[in-house]
Amino acid sequence: MEPGGARSGLSQLRRGVLEYCVLALLAEGERYGFELVRALSEADSLVTSEGTIYPLLSRLRREEWVSTTWRESESGPPRRYYQLTPQGQGALRQFTDEWTRFRDAVDQFLSLGEQQ
Amino acid sequence: MNARQADELVVDYLRRLDAASALLPADRRAELVDEIRAHIEAALAEAGSRDETAVRNVLERLGDPTAIAAEAGLEPAPAPAPAAVGPVPVMTAAARSGPRPRDVVTVLLVLLGGVVGLFLVFGMWSAIAVWSVGLVLLWSSPRWAVREKLLGSLIWPGGLLAPLFVLFLLPARVCTATGSAENGSSVTTTELCTGPELPFWLQVAILVIGVAGPVAVAFHLLRRAGRGRSLSRSGAADGDGVPAAG
Numbered sequence: 245m246e247p248g249g250a251r252s253g254l255s256q257l258r259r260g261v262l263e264y265c266v267l268a269l270l271a272e273g274e275r276y277g278f279e280l281v282r283a284l285s286e287a288d289s290l291v292t293s294e295g296t297i298y299p300l301l302s303r304l305r306r307e308e309w310v311s312t313t314w315r316e317s318e319s320g321p322p323r324r325y326y327q328l329t330p331q332g333q334g335a336l337r338q339f340t341d342e343w344t345r346f347r348d349a350v351d352q353f354l355s356l357g358e359q360q
Numbered sequence: 361m362n363a364r365q366a367d368e369l370v371v372d373y374l375r376r377l378d379a380a381s382a383l384l385p386a387d388r389r390a391e392l393v394d395e396i397r398a399h400i401e402a403a404l405a406e407a408g409s410r411d412e413t414a415v416r417n418v419l420e421r422l423g424d425p426t427a428i429a430a431e432a433g434l435e436p437a438p439a440p441a442p443a444a445v446g447p448v449p450v451m452t453a454a455a456r457s458g459p460r461p462r463d464v465v466t467v468l469l470v471l472l473g474g475v476v477g478l479f480l481v482f483g484m485w486s487a488i489a490v491w492s493v494g495l496v497l498l499w500s501s502p503r504w505a506v507r508e509k510l511l512g513s514l515i516w517p518g519g520l521l522a523p524l525f526v527l528f529l530l531p532a533r534v535c536t537a538t539g540s541a542e543n544g545s546s547v548t549t550t551e552l553c554t555g556p557e558l559p560f561w562l563q564v565a566i567l568v569i570g571v572a573g574p575v576a577v578a579f580h581l582l583r584r585a586g587r588g589r590s591l592s593r594s595g596a597a598d599g600d601g602v603p604a605a606g
Contacts, residue, residue: 277395278402285421293423295377298395299432302388320401 258290263300263309264343265290267328267336270310276323277301301326309335366415370400373419380429392432396422463503463585469494470512471578474521491518503585512581515573523570527563 262284269275269283277298285291304310309332314322328336374397381389403418404410422428459467469490477490498504498512516522537551558566 276402278399278406281399282403293421293427294399295396295422295425295428296431298392298399299428299434301395302391302432320405321398323398323402324395 255292258292259300261343262290262297263304264336264339266297266300266304266326267309267332267339270326270328271333271336274313274325274327276315276317276325278323280326304332307331363410366410366412369412369415369419370397373400373422373425377425377428380426381432384429384432388432392428396428459582459585460503462497463501463582466494466497466501467512467578467581467585470498470581471519471574474518475524478521478524487518487521491521494519498581501585504581505584508581508584511577515577516570519574520571522574523567526566526570 265284265287266280269280275283280301281291281294281297284297285294291297301310305312305326308329310326311329313325313327315325317323374393377396378389378393381392384392399422400418403421404414407414407418471494473490473492473494474487477487478484480486480490482489495513499509504512518525
């Protein structure tokens with residue numbers, strides 16, 4: 245069991261980063277909800293429960309970082325496909341820059357801790 | 361447990377999700393439940409089985425419905441509260457406001473003022489006067505860029521008066537024949553004509569270009585005004601004089 249503080253800090257971090265992972269997945273091409281969620285949940289430790297991704301998708305759509313289109317599927321009911329909008333592309337580019345610097349900075353301090 | 365009971369698990373899960381998201385706005389609540397339902401269907405289709413193990417596995421991966429609803433509750437509501445987001449919604453509201461009465465009056469005067477003025481007491485003079493009022497309104501408005509103001513003024517001066525003027529007020533071609541009789545038998549006539557000669561097709565072309573030009577410019581001006589941009593900060597009596605950030 246993680247200590248409460250670290251756990252909540254980690255879940256905050258996951259929550260903040262996850263939306264950019266969604267944008268990055270969509271930069272490759274449109275996907276429907278289930279595909280998107282499975283792709284994210286297959287990455288280790290990024291997603292703790294698949295269901296919590298849907299509220300995030302809903303917010304990304306309201307912020308117009310993604311748009312959605314209903315398409316017929318070969319089997320079953322129509323699916324809601326998510327696409328990256330130009331605003332979403334911009335946000336992803338900006339985050340990618342920031343993230344690289346952020347990660348390097350954090351790694352730098354974490355490696356100090358490991359040497360002791 | 362049979363397939364029917366496994367389906368009951370799904371129904372129960374969705375019911376718990378629906379109950380837990382009771383505080384969300386109705387549309388977001390319905391959307392969330394629909395998305396999760398679609399996810400369960402897709403996951404079971406992928407698993408190729410609807411038995412209890414498959415269903416439990418899918419629901420387990422989805423996680424506790426109350427956690428999903430809580431996550432949805434954490435997402436900021438779509439802002440009806442304007443203060444939270446700063447000047448952005450102001451711009452959005454202005455962008456949807458469409459042209460204002462003053463914009464419409466301005467464009468109508470520039471387009472039709474000349475023609476209307478023509479029928480007032482002073483004929484051509486009042487035509488020029490009424491059109492000029494439109495020009496003054498146009499150039500003093502913060503809603504258009506200089507390029508658009510130039511368009512409005514130059515295509516065509518007088519608005520719809522211009523094609524009328526060209527077609528009907530130009531001196532008509534007048535021909536007078538003078539003849540002199542010689543020897544009582546043969547008549548020599550000399551024809552004297554004044555005024556331009558416009559072939560019929562040219563008259564139609566002038567009419568089309570003359571009318572289409574100002575009408576197109578008028579629509580263009582109304583559309584630009586409808587975007588709610590305010591291009592000069594001074595003298596903006598309208599509330600949307602917020603320069604776009606960045």
